[in-house]
Amino acid sequence: MARSKKTKKQPAAKKSAAKKPAAAKKKPAAKKPAAAKKKPAAKKKPATKTAATAKTKPAATAKAKPAATAKAKPAATAKAKPAAKPATTAPTTEHLAKLAMAGDLDVLLGLMDGVPESDRDIAAYTWLSVASDFGHEDADEMIGDLLESSSLRYDDDRYETGNAHWELGLAYLTGTAGLPRDLEKARSQLASAKENQFPMSVQESDILQAQARARLAPDALAVFDSVFAGDSGRIDERGGEGDEADDEG
Numbered sequence: 001m002a003r004s005k006k007t008k009k010q011p012a013a014k015k016s017a018a019k020k021p022a023a024a025k026k027k028p029a030a031k032k033p034a035a036a037k038k039k040p041a042a043k044k045k046p047a048t049k050t051a052a053t054a055k056t057k058p059a060a061t062a063k064a065k066p067a068a069t070a071k072a073k074p075a076a077t078a079k080a081k082p083a084a085k086p087a088t089t090a091p092t093t094e095h096l097a098k099l100a101m102a103g104d105l106d107v108l109l110g111l112m113d114g115v116p117e118s119d120r121d122i123a124a125y126t127w128l129s130v131a132s133d134f135g136h137e138d139a140d141e142m143i144g145d146l147l148e149s150s151s152l153r154y155d156d157d158r159y160e161t162g163n164a165h166w167e168l169g170l171a172y173l174t175g176t177a178g179l180p181r182d183l184e185k186a187r188s189q190l191a192s193a194k195e196n197q198f199p200m201s202v203q204e205s206d207i208l209q210a211q212a213r214a215r216l217a218p219d220a221l222a223v224f225d226s227v228f229a230g231d232s233g234r235i236d237e238r239g240g241e242g243d244e245a246d247d248e249g
Contacts, residue, residue, distance in 0.1 A: 089114055090114040090115060090116075091111040091114050091115070092178075093177050093178050094177075094178035095111070095178075096108060096111065096123075096127050096178070097127070097130060097177060097178025097179050098178060099111070099127070100127040100128070100130035100131040100134070100139075101130065101131070101134045101179075103131055103134065103135075103136035103138070103139075105128070105131060105136065105138055105139060105142065108124075108127055108128075108131070109124060109142075112124050121146060121150040121151045121152050122152065122160045122161075122164055124142075124146060124150075125143060125146050125147075125152060125160075125161060125164055126164045126167070126168065128142050128143045128146070129143065129164065129165070129168060129189070130168065130179065133185050133188070133189075147161075157197075157201060158196040158197060158198070158201075159196075159198065159201060159202070161196050162192075162193050162195075162196030162197060162198025162199075162201065163193075163198055163199075165189045165190070165192035165193035165196060165198065166189075166190070166193040166198050166199060168189040169186045169187075169188075169189035169190035169192075169193055169224075169227075170186075170190075170212055170215070171186075172185045172186035172189060173186040173216055173220040173223065173224065174215060174216070174220065181220075183219065183220065183223050186220070186223055186224075187223050187226065187227060190223070190224065190227040190228070191227055194227060194228065209228060212224065213225075
């Protein structure tokens with residue numbers, strides 16, 4: 001309760017209407033106890049993300065595997081065919097003549113591979129004949145083998161062999177084709193040509209002989225005429241000198 005204060009007495013005042021005692025001060029209304037603090041509303045769990053709101057995870061971009069680059073199989077390398085043997089260089093006439101005169105017959109015949117096949121057998125025959133002229137006896141045996149086993153066995157009219165002796169005879173007369181000028185060897189070869197009916201067995205044989213004579217020096221011409229004197233006409237199938245037989249007919 002509050003204490004009253006001591007005051008001095010004052011003279012009595014006119015009676016006034018008795019003062020009603022001051023209304024007792026209202027007690028302050030008892031404060032209602034504050035309503036219990038509301039518990040904070042439980043935080044609502046965030047609504048389940050709907051398909052719409054749910055952040056769509058970016059589609060996992062599957063890392064494209066690099067295309068498997070198939071290892072290219074090495075192209076099957078075709079087995080290289082063995083290179084064709086280079087064509088043998090054709091031997092020179094001078095080289096063949098030198099081998100024939102020296103009697104180096106194995107090397108000589110080996111070089112025949114460089115001669116065109118159609119001429120190979122007669123070329124061998126020609127140079128073996130030269131080897132025989134220079135005294136190499138093995139050449140004679142080889143010539144016999146050629147005449148029996150090569151294409152020369154079909155040389156029935158002896159044109160091939162006759163022409164070979166003719167050419168050799170002229171070569172000896174003029175010192176050409178790698179051969180020395182030798183009148184005696186020339187005479188022997190021309191005689192062999194005549195035995196094989198060359199050039200009388202060919203057409204225009206008189207022209208061939210005239211052309212040959214025009215090339216010869218006097219001494220060589222004398223040798224030539226000693227073999228072919230009076231043989232300017234050709235031999236025909238009747239076995240006579242054709243040009244002269246026609247004139248007589």
